[in-house]
Amino acid sequence: MAFLKSVLEPPSYGWTDEDGNLSRPSNGRIVKEFFSRLNVFKDKKNWLSFLSWFLVLALVPFLGLFIFKYFSITGLIVAFVYSMIIMGTHGTIWHHRYCTHGAYTFSNKFWRFFTQNLTLKIIPEEIYAVSHHVHHALSDQPGDPYNAQGGFMYCFLADVNHQPIARNMDEACYKKCVNLMKHVGVTPNSFKQYQKWGTIANPYRTIAGIILNWGFWFLAFYLLGGMALACAVFGSAGIWAVGVRTFNYEGHGKGQDKRREGIDHNREDMSINQLWPGYVAGEWHNNHHLFPKSARSGFKSHQLDLAWCYIKFLSMIGAVSSYRDSKKQFLLEYCSKEAIIEPSLNYAKVKPALVRAK
Template sequence: MHLFDHILEPPSYGWKDQNGQPVCPSRKQIFSEFLKRLNIFRSVKNWMTFTSWFQLLCLLPFLLLFIFRYFEWPLLIVGFVYSMILMGTHGTIWYHRYCTHKAYTFKNAFWRVLTQHLVIKTVFEEIYAVSHHVHHAKSDQPGDPYNATCGFWYCFLADAVHQPINRNLSESDYQKVAALLKHSGVRANTYEQYRKWGSVDHPARVLLSWVLNWSFWGTVFYLIGEYGFDHRGMALVCCIFGSAFVWTIGVRTFNYEGHGKGKLKHTEGVDFNKDDLSINQIWPGYVAGEWHNNHHLFPGSARSGFLPYQLDLAYCYIYLLHKLGGVTHYHDSRKQFLKQYYRSRSESQD
């Protein structure tokens, strides 16, 4: 059995039916599974999914304080830019192109850690990267952890119900899973620790990283607000952390939208990959460099904005770090895309 066939913890309703078709559970089944996966009293192995959603809830008071106490239009613009552009682009740079696809190589740990913590941390590397390998191997097929053909809630709650790693891996398979995360700086548990916690990363390390990241950025934004925005320290903190809540909710909708809401919505001359339902979209493309159909064609590329109008801010950051010496090597599949798909299509039309 291929590793990606059993690398993730299967939901109680399973991945596919007797005919090999995706199991698309009812909303009741999905929410039941979601609550079960968050219950740390039921199993300590639920700690990562519980922490992920508890972390999200911790951001909500900041958003409410901003709306009802500190609201100002200029700050709203700041929050919009921070969440939609900075956090969106960072998600593509770090979790997508590096942690999952290793599309570029850092010179040393300094540049890696700097990039990892460029923004407020709201996503765990383990939950994102391992499951994203499976997504590419089984895109829109049974076993895809966020299979858009199974509906919005199947995708939106996927980080809890479909993305955690399998808790019953053999020692050899566990080592293979740990190897998928080694380059990202995740220090893997021993096999005995994995059997206890059900995860590659240890809760103490994850919690410490979370606390240090939030403490650092909270202090930075408070000082900027106090001395740069006329004593608006708490206002800026609430604005930025509140906007992080909006982004973290919004990113959970992306794969449903990015795969045409489970429908075939390819646009001729825009979406060249026809092997799955992925599509290129203007909004995530411009604000986060996420030209998703292009990415599914060349997942290992540090650039996915291949056409002239396809701005790729994530690639701009990677390219800048390369010029500064922080990135020693990166993959760029633009020439291959143009030769293999775009120019060949233009020639065939002539």
């Protein structure tokens, strides 16, 4: 816990005020902090934050071309499905359940690379994964990088203001930080390179990977449907990249206690289950906070979990070698009438199982 409290670079306004409560800066100060930490001319260690928003801006021309030149109802449907469902589900599969929580393991590096690049690469793994460990350790407490009690802008601009890793770690702490991402496949900077760039990821390898990813997908969609399809997909990916930054504010009740009896069973924080993120991305957030290392978070019969469907399918074809599934434990502890309990098993002693895929 002590390490996770110090692994992120604190904003200039700090995590807490003078009384030890959550620091609640004004929107103006949040925006000022945002532009300060995007400034690569002031400090090249800002490169990763700058890159993540540069990629969003780079998608704007594609959106404009789609709207004003290539618009069609078919293209609109494609854009909706790609941004809301495909991009959303992939974010849950890759960034959330794998990069952060290691809820499943791949059989080999090919399937990890395949899953990593299933969609346009927009959010660097480092920005998401390390800070999300902190989010779970300090959920809705000071130090939570996207604490909804800080307000909408506090969460919306968190990837720049609150999520980058600390820049003054000693070598031992840096190694611990790297260890959080050792399974992801990102070749880490040496400690000396970290002191230069302020990140785990190397800028040259990161940018090269994005160029190759975007080039492949642009060519693929262009060959499938010309500029109209390519612009629809790339433009909609930009919409997703902006929209996803609003999720944690909404997913934690906009800073208020919106948990409902019989629906949101986790009472340790303000996370809530929402139908839209649940159905389009498998993000049943309150369930996830109960069992963060589970490869499935849609535990109830009505909770469709497309991310879990993908992981389960990969396990069936041998691409995923193991996964954790906490559904039985959830049903037993919170919905005992729905649980199917074999008499020979004492599920009261069962912890989330690591399932070996056959």
